[in-house]
Amino acid sequence: MRWLQRSVGLAILGTATLGAVLLWVGVAASDPDPGQRPQQGLLFGVWRVFYDTAMPSGRVLVAAAGVGLLLAAAVAALERRITNRARRSENPHRTPLAPKLVMAQTRGEYAGPVTVTVLIPAHNEEAAIGATLRSLLAQSVPPARIVVVADNCTDQTVPLARAVGVDIFETVGNTKKKAGALNQALREVLPGQGDNDLVMVMDADTTLDQGFLAGAARRMTEDRALMAVGGLFYGEEGAGLIGQFQRNEYIRYQRELKRRRGRVFVLTGTASVFRPRALRAVAAERGETLPGVPGDVYDTIALTEDNELTMALKSLGALMISPPECTVVTEVMPSWGALWAQRLRWQRGALENLGAYGMRPSTFRNWMQQLGIGYGVIALSAYVLLILMMVLATANWVWFPFWLGVGGVFVVERVVTVWRGGWRARLLGLSLFPELFYAMFLNVVYVKGVWDLSLARQASWKHVVQTREGIEVER
Amino acid sequence: MTVLPLGILLPEDLLANEFVAVLAAFVAINTIVYVTLAVSKVLPKLYLSDLVDGRNRRGETRSIHPDDAP
Numbered sequence: 314m315r316w317l318q319r320s321v322g323l324a325i326l327g328t329a330t331l332g333a334v335l336l337w338v339g340v341a342a343s344d345p346d347p348g349q350r351p352q353q354g355l356l357f358g359v360w361r362v363f364y365d366t367a368m369p370s371g372r373v374l375v376a377a378a379g380v381g382l383l384l385a386a387a388v389a390a391l392e393r394r395i396t397n398r399a400r401r402s403e404n405p406h407r408t409p410l411a412p413k414l415v416m417a418q419t420r421g422e423y424a425g426p427v428t429v430t431v432l433i434p435a436h437n438e439e440a441a442i443g444a445t446l447r448s449l450l451a452q453s454v455p456p457a458r459i460v461v462v463a464d465n466c467t468d469q470t471v472p473l474a475r476a477v478g479v480d481i482f483e484t485v486g487n488t489k490k491k492a493g494a495l496n497q498a499l500r501e502v503l504p505g506q507g508d509n510d511l512v513m514v515m516d517a518d519t520t521l522d523q524g525f526l527a528g529a530a531r532r533m534t535e536d537r538a539l540m541a542v543g544g545l546f547y548g549e550e551g552a553g554l555i556g557q558f559q560r561n562e563y564i565r566y567q568r569e570l571k572r573r574r575g576r577v578f579v580l581t582g583t584a585s586v587f588r589p590r591a592l593r594a595v596a597a598e599r600g601e602t603l604p605g606v607p608g609d610v611y612d613t614i615a616l617t618e619d620n621e622l623t624m625a626l627k628s629l630g631a632l633m634i635s636p637p638e639c640t641v642v643t644e645v646m647p648s649w650g651a652l653w654a655q656r657l658r659w660q661r662g663a664l665e666n667l668g669a670y671g672m673r674p675s676t677f678r679n680w681m682q683q684l685g686i687g688y689g690v691i692a693l694s695a696y697v698l699l700i701l702m703m704v705l706a707t708a709n710w711v712w713f714p715f716w717l718g719v720g721g722v723f724v725v726e727r728v729v730t731v732w733r734g735g736w737r738a739r740l741l742g743l744s745l746f747p748e749l750f751y752a753m754f755l756n757v758v759y760v761k762g763v764w765d766l767s768l769a770r771q772a773s774w775k776h777v778v779q780t781r782e783g784i785e786v787e788r
Numbered sequence: 789m790t791v792l793p794l795g796i797l798l799p800e801d802l803l804a805n806e807f808v809a810v811l812a813a814f815v816a817i818n819t820i821v822y823v824t825l826a827v828s829k830v831l832p833k834l835y836l837s838d839l840v841d842g843r844n845r846r847g848e849t850r851s852i853h854p855d856d857a858p
């Protein structure tokens with residue numbers, strides 16, 4: 314089975330390449346016109362310009378636009394259908410967390426008011442833990458209990474947390490990083506929790522916005538079939554241009570989730586709230602329908618344990634949401650090296666999780682997402698290659714009015730989708746090419762992730778640590 | 789020896805090459821696909837279920853309080 318998991322990346326990239334090759338062959342068969350020499354014109358009677366009025370034929374335009382829309386609509390419709398089927402499922406073996414079953418099991422019973430127990434896994438987080446705890450204690454609906462899960466801390470994390478008066482859970486002999494630390498803590502905490510005693514897991518470098526817990530508690534009170542509430546994260550201030558790239562990315566992600574009406578992609582590790590029933594069901598299914606060790610809530614092999622847990626819950630038919638009122642501020646990577654390490658982990662983790670789950674309805678969206686990125690790599694590379702050849706092989710600057718118009722549409726999209734981020738976000742979107750460069754960077758990370766996974770390179774869990782002197786990446 | 793008109797680095801005739809023509813058409817089609825998706829991201833999203841009355845009515849309360857009206 315290991316070779317199967319390893320070949321996930323290649324299968325995805327291969328499928329994307331196959332699509333590109335088919336399109337290429339189709340284009341070549343139609344014998345495209347090599348194009349005319351650019352014409353010369355005089356603008357306002359003084360400015361001599363070269364221009365090329367070349368544009369695709371009407372048929373090509375309609376076909377390409379149609380295929381794009383059709384693909385997007387098909388993926389969305391299929392995903393919707395799969396979600397609805399899981400939600401209406403009444404099969405207790407395959408989908409024990411499906412709303413109908415949960416409703417039936419809890420009908421007529423009142424398990425008390427909603428309370429929140431917060432678990433904060435922390436490995437040397439002295440620089441960030443203070444702000445995190447303050448944001449928790451300042452919530453209008455304060456948590457019933459806060460537990461800092463201190464995992465092999467050698468700095469001031471524990472004394473700092475103790476000074477604020479929260480509970481400390483020190484891990485014992487944990488070698489399985491964050492997932493292992495959380496598993497130990499959950500083994501202690503979960504048995505005592507009633508149906509409405511929620512468990513929130515949040516990162517030590519994240520602060521909650523006001524209204525997060527109130528929003529989550531309200532949602533969980535109104536809907537007892539709701540199994541998890543995910544946070545919407547946006548980037549903290551600072552880190553200059555590279556920080557702004559990430560903030561823009563997160564703003565677009567938030568916007569996309571709102572347009573999906575909160576239907577979850579990932580229950581983010583930055584902050585997510587779970588009903589104990591959901592976590593217990595996952596622990597019970599591990600080693601059966603879910604990968605991992607029986608009894609563990611988190612899969613300790615997964616590189617991105619939040620993505621894996623989301624897949625697990627989705628597979629079990631759980632109802633989840635990321636409502637707009639539950640927002641958190643998370644750190645941005647301050648250097649290209651740190652960003653590279655973080656994204657390589659996310660990318661590789663996503664691929665490995667897909668390999669572990671294989672093709673099943675609940676992972677359809679994830680497969681399509683990876684396929685989309687794979688094709689994007691090819692499309693963007695082809696674009697860059699063409700532009701490079703044009704620039705290097707023409708003596709004069711040539712204007713293409715049609716493609717300028719297309720570029721204009723892209724600019725509008727870039728700006729509109731980050732409008733909420735303020736003038737700096739809009740300015741970056743307006744300049745278009747820097748964000749194209751950022752996209753290219755992420756594409757290289759994607760290819761590297763596929764490459765490493767296929768060669769079965771040992772994935773290292775690079776932990777980014779905030780120290781008083783700044784941020785460093787532990788290897 | 790033939791003298792080719794030169795761009796910055798490459799001969800200008802390169803752009804008349806068949807490979808470049810196919811590449812240009814390939815990129816053009818991809819760009820149209822992506823610009824269509826970009827437009828769909830800017831426009832407001834429509835939900836069919838908002839316009840058509842579906843099976844979204846709840847028959848019982850889903851609240852944690854068993855006596856809440858649906």
